[in-house]
Amino acid sequence: MTLITRPLSDPFGPVALRDVGAGAPLVLIHGVGMQSAAWTPQIEALSKTHRVIALDLPGHGGSAPLPAQSGLPVYVRWLDAVLDALELGPVALAGHSMGALIAAGFAVTSPDRVSRVALVNGVYRRDQTARDAVIARAAVIGEGAFDLDTPLDRWFSDSRADQVARAQVAGWLSSVDIDGYAMAYRAFAHGDATYADRFATIHCPLLALTGDEDANSTPAMARAMAKAAQNGQAVIIDGHRHMVNLTAPEAVTNALRDWLARPATGEIA
Template identity: 40%
Template structure:
């Protein structure tokens, strides 16, 4: 695959774009960047125009001010679509990116063609909430890589870590190199916004897939099922034996799930548009 050259929007968002067809936007998780999507870019670009970008506070994108709200992250995506002159796109969000995708679909419904929420959070239990709040405090005190080893253990299987030490080391370095304030601002949202506008999720009226891994301890199958139950017609998929970073650890498996959904959503949309015409 040819190396893609990052580009920037007028507001400074760093992004990659490749492929032809209907646009699909990929949103990474906290502490990561657009590079996490390499497996999906390769798998989806033969079928769609694929856009991956760095969230506020990450990679080469601008740093948010302390206390920035989730809506600003949705507005960053809106500015990206405006820059690319895209009237709408399918939005795929992973982990924190799933919260951004939800916020975008609620605030910019007319720009959302379909929605995929991967390994994201919803309605944490008191114990789960206490755990993520504790990790936020550790990050505030010790920096973005304060929880790196524990995070990698949650994110990847032991077998994958042992077989791919160079990639694990690179992800550990990505975590450590994050801007401390940008990371903390984003992590605080990740820790507190799992019920963001939960009572309005029924307003999302586009094809939606909510998926996670069977062994994802922070974005559990029960969370996925509960979130999907709030969105009319949403599908739920739980991938057997997968942990949090399933897009990286098992890209072929995740890509097949995504392509199955994206092609069905595309066909449904074209059918509706044909009937209207």
């Protein structure tokens, strides 16, 4: 899976991406501190039936950073510029964590460009305690402090599968640009309610998926997102935390396959 770059319109610089397979387009957006390779199990499986395009977030991997102090709406506009550059019509759109916030915002603001949306380990209307904690972490990161073990301890258990995935994720976190990481984390910390009031306008099939042990992207959040949308479905994977697409890759891939096969309209069975 070769990483390629594409130029974007101003004020966005080049975007790096992986473009694999053929068929209906499926766009994947990773979370803060990661890169497009974090979707490797899903890219390998789903590119057999779809054109899978996995993006590096701005300031991550090979993608250019956004202008200083960019909030979540700027990341959403960045995604619009990416789809323009790739000349893509309606796409299936899946995001993990920060990527889920971007995907949800795009589904709200550009519904004609989204055929379906999947929110993996997404956040939605944090309570005050959780909001205060994540904003405090964003402030520390913004000052240049980078604690590798703290997020890894939240995201992974001591199981063997989790520890294998932890080593992969530690490598990506260790190589991320601190400025790009800090800006994305700030947008993530402040963005959980940005588009929450408009979920009722999402009419395409929406999947909200998380692990039952994810303390920050909770099952309650996933169920609330699914309930708020017109055609939503929640999937909770037992025994897993925040990086569920890596620790339970087959379960996540199967859920995404089911989501991709769901009718564009109609009630959930």
